Amino acid sequence: MxxxxxxxxxxxxxxxxxxxxxxxxxAAHLAINAGRYPDKAAFEYYGRQTSYHALHAAANAMAGYLQQHVGVRSGDRVLLMMQSCPQFAIAYHAILYSDAVVVALNPMSTVEEIAYYVGDSGGRVLVTMQDLFPKAQSLLDDGSLDGCIVGAYAEFAGAAGDTPYMEVPAFVHEPYRQPAHAHVHGFRSALAAGIASRPSLAGGADLAVIAYTSGTTGKPKGAMxxxxxxxxxxxxxxxxxxxxxxxxxxxxxxxxxxxxxxxxxxxxxxxxxxxxxxxxxxxxxxxxxxxxxxxxxxxxxxxxxxxxxxxxxxxxxxxxxxxxxxxxxxxxxxxxxxxxxxxxxxxxxxxxxxxxxxxxxxxxxxxxxxxxxxxxxxxxxxxxxxxxxxxxxxxxxxxxxxxxxxxxxxxxxxxxxxxxxxxxxxxxxxxxxxxxxxxxxxxxxxxxxxxxxxMINASGLKVWPAEIESWLFGHPAVQEACVISAFDPHRGETVKAFVVLRPSARGNLQPEQLIEWARSRMAAYKVPRLVEFVDSLPKTSTGKLLWRVLQDEQHERDRVARAPF
Missing domain, CATH: 3.40.50.12780 (ANL, N-terminal domain)
Structure with a gap:
């Protein structure tokens, strides 16, 4: 067709x-706009601005340091793990200026997950921040990583009193403390070295980023x-x-x-x-x-x-x-x-x-x-x-x-x-x-x-959880909802909803009332037979519902309930 x-x-x-x-x-886009808008703010970060010229100069200096002091070469995978901050953009573009490959890691990654990403990607260098470095230190100790560049968010943030109108996370204002490790390099020290990067040759079909998928089935996979x-x-x-x-x-x-x-x-x-x-x-x-x-x-x-x-x-x-x-x-x-x-x-x-x-x-x-x-x-x-x-x-x-x-x-x-x-x-x-x-x-x-x-298979009928979640959001008391399958001895599978109520509705609505409300709005086979009120739902750092976590927990509950005495 x-x-x-x-x-x-x-x-x-x-x-x-x-x-x-x-x-x-x-990364050429940053270099171009550093010439067009040198004094314009590229980032506003908790009361401090970083201009396009400063961002490009920092990325170029970090690229030179990666090449000359940490041994990064064309095609190398460099791991990048930090909360959102101007330093992420600096390191990201520095890696690309070095003709290397960015492997961006979720800052919520565990020690075991970081070890997996290091081993799977073959990356030997990590750029991170001091609040996250302890999770990676063992990989420096055992030789899995050759070097680590560590910074502090405060180095590109405003002072504590610059944003009195909003609450600033505590880690943003923590001063830098150099980790006592032979293979750790300071982020700010790397920039201060002022080493220009070699001309970039990568582009077009060359690899820029390995982005790891969520890994809902098996280990995460790196998309090239x-x-x-x-x-x-x-x-x-x-x-x-x-x-x-x-x-x-x-x-x-x-x-x-x-x-x-x-x-x-x-x-x-x-x-x-x-x-x-x-x-x-x-x-x-x-x-x-x-x-x-x-x-x-x-x-x-x-x-x-x-x-x-x-x-x-x-x-x-x-x-x-x-x-x-x-x-x-x-x-x-x-x-x-x-x-x-x-x-x-x-x-x-x-x-x-x-x-x-x-x-x-x-x-x-x-x-x-x-x-x-x-x-x-x-x-x-x-x-x-x-x-x-x-x-x-x-x-x-x-x-x-x-x-x-x-x-x-x-x-x-x-x-x-x-x-x-x-x-x-x-x-x-x-x-x-x-x-x-x-x-x-x-x-x-x-x-x-x-x-x-x-998909939920209820007595042979297909039920799509996202559709039910969308309906549930229409109830004025519902703040969030996640729908999964639960075992049913007659239907095989049935619909179960985990629901976070709005604060004003807590204690004023019963699960049976929500089920009855749903019964008047959707086909009978789609109506949740089970509703459980919870304080919160598990999510990824980007806000996606971790429905599989709830589903796996429900499968285990059902298995235990069905097990013979």
Whole structure:
């Protein structure tokens, strides 16, 4: 079947249907804008600004130090682990200037997880911060790592009294204390050495980043992403969003995750100012949007819910916001409606994967739809197939979403079998299998309903948890919800919902009342038979629900309950 083009009727005005990008190092964007806007703030970080010139000079000096003092060579993998801060951007670009490969690690990683990433990637150098260094020290001691550069957030943050209007995480103001280890280099000392990096030769098809997937099945896999994929991703997104250098952006998503990384790359490629939070804080976000007249904010559902729940929000001036962009999971209808009511803006949802270097779909700004991943981006061929036989499905038919795009990854690091399984060939082209269930409508808009392996089979009927979660968000007492399967002796599986109630509703609503409410709004087989109220839900650092944690715990409960005495 030929590529879908019916969505062209809703295409953003002035955005091309096809695009070519320069064959260059991704980090060249920073160098270019350091020349264009030398004195402009690239980052505003807890009361201190870092200019484009200073950011580029620091990245160049860090690259020279990595090359001359730590032995980093072209193609080496360098691990980067820290909370979101200007130092992340400095080290990130320094690694790319060195023609090396960024391996960004979640700062919440455990000692065991860090050891796995080091061993799997073959990285021998880590750039981190002093609050996280203790988790990596054993890898220096046993020779797994050759060297470690350690910094302190305070080195690029304002003073303690610079932001009296917001609470600053304690670690941000901790002064640097040099770890007593022979193979540790100070971040600030490395910059002060003033060593210029050698000219970069990497670009285009060369590897820029190894981004580890969440590892919901088996060990995490490293998706190999090229300079060209990133350059294409930031260029098409900037065109789609009509980005201008004068726009400012609140970056509260972790930069270590691909979503936050792409926001950073896009803003720096355009020449925008990024107002940065190391940790999500809804009250701080409101203050920053109002004080800095912020224009863009990209968020996940829990962040949006938190901000909308801030006391006194109706009396704050957030009129500078031009765009609120959602991703990761479909935004519940009730939450999207509340965004529009409170902020006067439609929520612009997008869709993509780590393996596609971020977004492959986005809603057109002039015609967004709710709970919708949007239409395929520039040069993206997206389709829906039957996950069992690979046959292509038509409008309204749910199946697995697959995509062919210029931003697709080159495969999983050292995992050829997993790489082969990730693709399917259609019409002579290689399509990425997303593992997401969804459909497209007659206009070419794509809707993601759930993960392929998350489906609940209740008496032979398919139930998609994300659909039930979306319904539950419509209850005024529900703040968050996560739906999983539970054992049922008659149905095989049944629907169970873990629910976080809004503070005002706690103690005033019983599980049976919520079940009865759901019964009047959805098909009987979809209604949760079990509802458990909890104080919080497990999430990743980017706000995605860790539904598998709850599912595994439920499987264990069911196993114990069914075990013979």
């Amino acid at each position: 030929p590529q879908l083009t019916r969505h062209y009727a809703h295409w953003p005005c002035g955005v091309p249907h096809t695009l070519e990008v320069p064959d260059r190092n991704l 992403l090229s300079h060209r994929a990133f350059t294409y991703a930031v260029t098409q997104r900037a065109l789609w969003q009509r980005d201008l250098p004068e726009h400012t952006e609140l970056l509260a998503l972790p930069i270590s995750h691909l979503a936050g990384m792409n926001i950073m790359n896009q803003a720096l490629s355009v020449g925008r100012t990024i107002v940065l939070l190391s940790r999500w804080d809804a009250d701080a976000a409101v203050e920053l949007i109002e004080r800095h007249r912020i224009n863009y904010w990209c968020a996940v559902t829990p962040m949006v819910i938190d901000l909308l729940s801030c006391p006194g929000l109706a009396h704050r001036d957030l009129s500078s916001l031009k765009r609120v962009i959602g991703g990761a999971t479909a935004m519940p209808e009730a939450v999207a409606a509340e965004v529009e009511r409170c902020l006067g803006l439609p929520l612009i949802e997008s869709y993509g994967l780590t393996e596609s270097c971020g977004g492959t779909h986005m809603n057109p700004l002039q015609a967004p739809r709710r709970q919708c991943g949007g239409i395929p981006y520039i040069n993206v061929d997206a389709r829906v197939i039957d996950p069992d036989d690979g046959m292509e499905l038509g409008p309204g038919q749910a199946g697995e979403i697959v995509m062919h795009a210029p931003t697709l990854f080159d495969g999983y690091w050292n995992k050829p079998d997993a790489t082969r399984e990730a693709f399917i060939e259609l019409d002579g082209k290689r399509f990425l299998r997303s593992g997401d269930i969804g459909y497209h409508d007659d206009d070419g808009y794509f809707y993601v309903t759930d993960r392929l392996k998350r």
